Amino acid sequence: MNITVFGTGYVGLVAGVCFADAGHHVICADIDKNKIEKLNKGTPTFFEPGLEDYLKKGLKKKTLTFTTQLEEAVYKSKIIFIAVGTPQDPNGKADLTYIFNVVGTIVDNANEEKTIIMKSTVPVGTHKKIEKLLKKSKFPLHYVSNPEFLREGKAVEDFLKPERVVLGGTHKASIETLKGLYKPFLSLDRPILTMTQASAEMAKYACNTYLATRISFINEMANLSERLGANIKDVKKVMTHDKRIGHRFLYPGVGYGGSCFPKDVSALIHTADESDCDLKILKATHQTNEAQKLILFYKVLKYFLGELKGKKITLWGISFKPHTDDIREAPSVVIIQKLLKEKAHVSTYDPIAQDNLKKDFGDCIEYANDPYEALHNSEALLILTEWNEFRTPDFSLMKEKMKNPALFDGRNIYERKTIEKCGFYYEGIGT
Numbered sequence: 112m113n114i115t116v117f118g119t120g121y122v123g124l125v126a127g128v129c130f131a132d133a134g135h136h137v138i139c140a141d142i143d144k145n146k147i148e149k150l151n152k153g154t155p156t157f158f159e160p161g162l163e164d165y166l167k168k169g170l171k172k173k174t175l176t177f178t179t180q181l182e183e184a185v186y187k188s189k190i191i192f193i194a195v196g197t198p199q200d201p202n203g204k205a206d207l208t209y210i211f212n213v214v215g216t217i218v219d220n221a222n223e224e225k226t227i228i229m230k231s232t233v234p235v236g237t238h239k240k241i242e243k244l245l246k247k248s249k250f251p252l253h254y255v256s257n258p259e260f261l262r263e264g265k266a267v268e269d270f271l272k273p274e275r276v277v278l279g280g281t282h283k284a285s286i287e288t289l290k291g292l293y294k295p296f297l298s299l300d301r302p303i304l305t306m307t308q309a310s311a312e313m314a315k316y317a318c319n320t321y322l323a324t325r326i327s328f329i330n331e332m333a334n335l336s337e338r339l340g341a342n343i344k345d346v347k348k349v350m351t352h353d354k355r356i357g358h359r360f361l362y363p364g365v366g367y368g369g370s371c372f373p374k375d376v377s378a379l380i381h382t383a384d385e386s387d388c389d390l391k392i393l394k395a396t397h398q399t400n401e402a403q404k405l406i407l408f409y410k411v412l413k414y415f416l417g418e419l420k421g422k423k424i425t426l427w428g429i430s431f432k433p434h435t436d437d438i439r440e441a442p443s444v445v446i447i448q449k450l451l452k453e454k455a456h457v458s459t460y461d462p463i464a465q466d467n468l469k470k471d472f473g474d475c476i477e478y479a480n481d482p483y484e485a486l487h488n489s490e491a492l493l494i495l496t497e498w499n500e501f502r503t504p505d506f507s508l509m510k511e512k513m514k515n516p517a518l519f520d521g522r523n524i525y526e527r528k529t530i531e532k533c534g535f536y537y538e539g540i541g542t
């Protein structure tokens with residue numbers, strides 16, 4: 112089957128290489144010439160475990176092509192996925208400019224009956240606007256909402272083995288075609304769930320905003336535990352042994368980031384406000400998270416009695432979570448901004464996200480090639496991403512390198528007793 116995917120970001124590129132690996136001929140189209148040039152050479156434009164192998168395999172087998180020729184990408188396939196960005200506008204609303212640009216290109220260039228599949232996360236009700244536009248084409252263009260649930264850092268694995276596939280649409284033949292397309296990726300206990308477009312759109316937001324809420328909830332419990340002399344690690348153990356609660360997305364820390372949770376929480380609040388529905392829990396989730404991103408900064412500021420000028424502060428971990436180089440909405444970014452405002456010297460180490468950070472901060476901060484090098488003469492270390500390589504470091508070497516051994520653990524990866532025994536001042540989140 113010929114498949115076109117518009118957008119070669121985290122979702123589009125992963126979908127493209129995985130469909131190509133399943134034997135389809137996939138055309139990945141993007142407006143970004145640099146990205147397309149790199150991808151045509153087999154170089155991934157972001158870090159994602161396993162991606163490079165699939166990319167190279169698809170190019171070698173010639174089942175995968177990359178183009179900036181958007182018109183050609185439309186007329187060559189009957190199946191067209193849209194996976195372009197839906198960023199947040201200044202009011203917190205989802206900005207659908209990229210989506211409508213693609214829809215316009217499809218409508219203007221359709222040469223036969225086609226199925227248009229929405230993989231991007233779009234506000235509930237967007238399908239109505241798009242279906243209205245698709246009707247302007249001379250050919251029947253059927254619309255299916257197919258939200259994507261992959262996790263950055265595990266994107267390829269998630270795409271190849273999704274927990275469920277959601278298809279929202281009314282055109283039976285299109286739904287059947289998509290069921291066939293996804294079947295090879297699904298086992299018996301992993302279903303294809305069919306529903307209306309609105310339910311599919313809503314389901315995506317419900318999942319992401321619920322997970323974000325769990326994170327803000329546990330962060331509030333951690334902050335309260337700290338004030339009252341309880342230890343959130345023990346509290347959490349009790350919670351997670353309760354099967355009704357489970358253990359996932361209950362890790363206290365410096366808040367959630369990334370390209371999905373923050374913008375999806377804001378977008379759903381916005382959609383609800385427009386329908387006169389006040390999502391109080393989500394508004395609190397968002398507020399708690401904004402404050403949580405700075406919690407470590409204020410701990411450091413308090414430790415240095417409000418004076419950070421000239422002090423070297425080191426950050427281990429920049430990406431919003433491990434196994435990705437994505438720094439969009441990462442807590443590290445707001446913490447660096449605050450530290451620079453206080454005229455601190457900022458030194459950073461991250462195994463893969465440094466290049467993205469350089470685009471934002473240039474030579475305003477230091478980028479070390481090694482975690483210990485980043486600590487040279489440092490007066491405080493902040494752990495912001497729980498990369499495995501930070502879990503069992505050489506504490507003696509760390510202490511040797513640092514001018515002042517103070518450790519602020521934003522991901523609770525260390526045990527207070529161990530760290531204090533090594534001679535460090537230690538603060539975690541809720542411990």
Ligand SMILES: NC(=O)c1ccc[n+]([C@@H]2O[C@H](COP(=O)([O-])OP(=O)(O)OC[C@H]3O[C@@H](n4cnc5c(N)ncnc54)[C@H](O)[C@@H]3O)[C@@H](O)[C@H]2O)c1
Nearest residue numbers: 118119120121122140141142143195196197209231232259
């Ligand atoms: N990143 C994730 O983990 C994830 C997971 C599930 C869903 N989503 C959703 O999927 C969508 C895409 O997310 P992403 O992280 O892959 O985005 P991204 O920003 O990484 O990539 C989007 C790509 O679309 C391209 N683009 C923009 N306009 C275009 C056009 N007219 N034609 C062709 N390409 C165009 C951009 O150049 C860019 O390469 C968003 O709605 C997001 O919320 C993301």
